[in-house]
Amino acid sequence: MTDQSHLVPVLEEPGEKSTRRAFLVAAGAAGLAYTAALAYPIYRYLASPSEMAMEATAVTEVTLKDAQKLPAGSVLMFKFGASPALLIHHADGRWISMTAVCTHLGCTVQYEPQADRIHCACHGGVYNAYTGDNVSGPPPKPLKLFKVAVTDSSVDVSRA
Amino acid sequence: MTSKSIYDWIDERLGLSELAAFARHKTVPVHSQSFWYYWGGISLFLFLVQCFTGVLLLVYFRPGAEAYESVRQITFVMHFGWLIRSAHAWSASLMIFSILVHMFSVYFMKAYRKPREFGWLSGMALLGIASVFGFSGYLLPMDELSYFATKVGLQIPAAIPWIGPAIANMLRGGPDVSEFTVQRFFALHVVVLPAIFVPLLGFHLWLVQRHGNASPPCVEALPPAERKSMPFLPNFLRKDLAMWLISLNILALLASVFPWSLGKAFDPLAPAPLGIHPEWYFMSPFEMLKLLGMIPWLQGEPGEIAGILLFTLGIALWVLIPFYDKDKESGQRARAAHYFGLLAVFALLATTVIGYWTIR
Numbered sequence: 001m002t003d004q005s006h007l008v009p010v011l012e013e014p015g016e017k018s019t020r021r022a023f024l025v026a027a028g029a030a031g032l033a034y035t036a037a038l039a040y041p042i043y044r045y046l047a048s049p050s051e052m053a054m055e056a057t058a059v060t061e062v063t064l065k066d067a068q069k070l071p072a073g074s075v076l077m078f079k080f081g082a083s084p085a086l087l088i089h090h091a092d093g094r095w096i097s098m099t100a101v102c103t104h105l106g107c108t109v110q111y112e113p114q115a116d117r118i119h120c121a122c123h124g125g126v127y128n129a130y131t132g133d134n135v136s137g138p139p140p141k142p143l144k145l146f147k148v149a150v151t152d153s154s155v156d157v158s159r160a
Numbered sequence: 161m162t163s164k165s166i167y168d169w170i171d172e173r174l175g176l177s178e179l180a181a182f183a184r185h186k187t188v189p190v191h192s193q194s195f196w197y198y199w200g201g202i203s204l205f206l207f208l209v210q211c212f213t214g215v216l217l218l219v220y221f222r223p224g225a226e227a228y229e230s231v232r233q234i235t236f237v238m239h240f241g242w243l244i245r246s247a248h249a250w251s252a253s254l255m256i257f258s259i260l261v262h263m264f265s266v267y268f269m270k271a272y273r274k275p276r277e278f279g280w281l282s283g284m285a286l287l288g289i290a291s292v293f294g295f296s297g298y299l300l301p302m303d304e305l306s307y308f309a310t311k312v313g314l315q316i317p318a319a320i321p322w323i324g325p326a327i328a329n330m331l332r333g334g335p336d337v338s339e340f341t342v343q344r345f346f347a348l349h350v351v352v353l354p355a356i357f358v359p360l361l362g363f364h365l366w367l368v369q370r371h372g373n374a375s376p377p378c379v380e381a382l383p384p385a386e387r388k389s390m391p392f393l394p395n396f397l398r399k400d401l402a403m404w405l406i407s408l409n410i411l412a413l414l415a416s417v418f419p420w421s422l423g424k425a426f427d428p429l430a431p432a433p434l435g436i437h438p439e440w441y442f443m444s445p446f447e448m449l450k451l452l453g454m455i456p457w458l459q460g461e462p463g464e465i466a467g468i469l470l471f472t473l474g475i476a477l478w479v480l481i482p483f484y485d486k487d488k489e490s491g492q493r494a495r496a497a498h499y500f501g502l503l504a505v506f507a508l509l510a511t512t513v514i515g516y517w518t519i520r
Contacts, residue, residue, distance in 0.1 A: 048239050
């Protein structure tokens, strides 16, 4: 009888290491596939409202029914796509429309008729009520103006 | 800092090594009935799925008057909303199913005997709460089916003499199912029930760690040397996780191939749709009440009361079984308990089959 005791400590055959490695790689790949298959629907589900808002921002024109009756020296807030906007009928009869989202940190601005300016209450930003230019305070950029067309039955606001 | 010293720092404060030592020594008996040990874990997995999908539904669900509209939005407007809703509904059914399998396996393996009585009692309470979860969740979409299911279901507490109508009105929030009902069922479903269920589940799981898995009497009768077991870590856990993966696959298949439907919005003036029937796990009690009502001298209210009494008695006997069948030996009482279990299984299956057979 030959002495075979030297074979006993060899637990892993040479090929075993590579099959084990292959198994771990396959298991890892399957795990990743499962994670992706679960994460993708959940991400799309939770992202639905922002996707809908993105579609809404694709709007290029808004018709404001009966807005032509807006008295001079007053303002109308409306939604242009997903964000708020201002329609100002100035005391001198001019119609001006611009976005109402402050360029500083995104608060909604307001028109102040007595001072004839646009003011953001959050951090005191002030804009010109005719051009949208940032006049004072922290806002870094002017408010974007929209094109305004007044008809007999409505005011049509469109992207400039 | 090395990972060893980070571990030591945490271990000194939280006692991780004690937990690790406990886990290392935990074993699970191996015998011909070991398969049934997985069903508690499967129920737990499906409960976790319920928590996860439930929170996702909560993101868009609006209780009250807008309930139907919000579920319609989830199902048809939000990306994959139909899939998440379908997974929640299917997982609810599968969870009740696996809890029932778990319960009957515990019953027939006589795993409720000393020292595991509290495990049995807490398990029965968990099943009871799970069925209230099912009942309250069924109303939330406020479509035709859920409206009538809730209307009919609440007739059962309403039939309790004297106090029944007051209880039913309290549950409904008025004399009829309305937006007030969906609002309070919502509070029940997402706040009250989880607040009771989760600690009770913790207690149940703690008891399993404390007493370990019970062996059936035939295995316990063997001399210790002939009993086999496997370590919990990693052997049993690995098989447990494999079961979870299989459950996930079955759930994904059911939820995507058979998406849960949404009926028409409820209309308190519309007649009940044809073929209306309760969820499968309420079919048996529903059918038993119907059958009792067919006995000539039990028609109407006496039948309802007799039915409720019979249920209460049957459930009480079932819950109290550890105190009746407590001897280790398989004597007269153990055999009686076994036959009572077979009778319960037969009655549940038979009435469920009759129920589905007679849907008109």
